[in-house]
Amino acid sequence: MTDGLAAQIFDHIQGSGLAVGTHITAQELAERFSVSRFPVGQALQLLAAKGVLIHERNRGYFVSDAKTPSAEALGLARRDDITEVYFRIAEDHLHGRLPDPASEAYLKETYTVTKAQLNAVLSRIAQEGWAERRPGYGWSFSPMLTTPESLEQTYRVRLALEPAALLEPTYRLDSETAARCREAELRLLNGAIETDSADALHERGVRFHEAIIGASGNPFFLEAVRRINRVRRLLSYRSMIDRKRYRQQCEEHLQILELLERRKNEDASQALRRHLEHTIENLQEIRPILTR
The missing domain is CATH 1.10.10.10 (Winged helix-like DNA-binding domain superfamily/Winged helix DNA-binding domain)
Known part of the structure; x- marks a missing residue:
């Protein structure tokens, strides 16, 4: 692990x-x-x-200031193999093809992996919160969103929560967090939109939204958003196939960030609302990807 x-x-x-x-x-x-x-x-x-x-x-x-190679070069894990199996399990879970519970022997045979590879994949899935080990027998996979309609519903809940979080009287976005968010968005605009993996793109979006919501000073906003992010993860991965909209999303993130840094939280809240509304509109365009 x-x-x-x-x-x-x-x-x-x-x-x-x-x-x-x-x-x-x-x-x-x-x-x-x-x-x-x-x-x-x-x-x-x-x-x-x-x-x-x-x-x-x-x-x-x-x-560290040392120049570091990739995770694979560091010998941390065989990420390509693990990621491929991860997405195969995710797709099977979305389509209801996994038995519940599923034994490790079944998973090992079905996905043709070594015990070490399976442990790495299951550890990742458990860390993300959509599977857990059953006492004495295999793994149970948690219910996840499986339809475009349910994914849109999560965005509508976020539309009610996230803009409100920016208006909390205790709101404070520290300069270090803001700088980190900006660097991540600029990195994507400079080419990583096309080269990053689907899970990396998803995590970038999750990190941005959780960072600005976490600055509200009200932990209940952040906990609610984290729960939503957990259950929408698999459909979000699938939506990453279409990357045309990501440049606009990055630019909108940067605009929201600039407004927050200038302490124009009312304007930032409205910009965040428009950003989430654009995402809901985009879901209709990528509906075939989500239902295949």
Whole structure:
């Protein structure tokens, strides 16, 4: 599990464009990947040993200035194999083809994977919250959104919640978070829209929205959005096949960010509302992708 989690943290660092010297906290990562702090601590130790992070006693872990290769080159995990099997399981789950519960022997045989590969895939799925180990027998897969209608409903809930979060009297977006969000959007506009994987694109969007909602100072907004993001994950991955709309989304994210930094939260709230409405409109255009 340590290698798989370390690879996810590495992808998070790379995909978010975290600057050299950025403080990486175990608590934030534990919440993001839905695991306890213990495996996060082990993964951080591994990343420090590989030069991705610097560990300072009594201070924690910080992004290193060393030039780092890919997760595969670091020997963290065979990401291509794991990702391919992950998406095969996701598609089968969306189509109701998985038995519930499913034994590890069944999964190993069906997807022609080694025990180590299966453990890495199941660890990732468990961290994302759509499967859990059954005591003594296999794995159960949680109900997930399977129709375009249900995906649109989640956006309508977000439309009610997210703009309101920006108007909380306790709202405060710190400069470090804002800079991190901007770097991630600019990276996509500079070419990563075409080269990033579907899950990386999904995580970028999730990170942006959770970052600006998390600044509300009201944890209930963030918890509600995180729950929605969990159940829409699989259909969101499928929607990434059509990437034409992502340039507009990035530009809208940057506009919202600029307004928040200027403390024009009313305007930012309206811009976020328009952004989510555009996304709902786009769902109609990609409906064939979501229903295939």
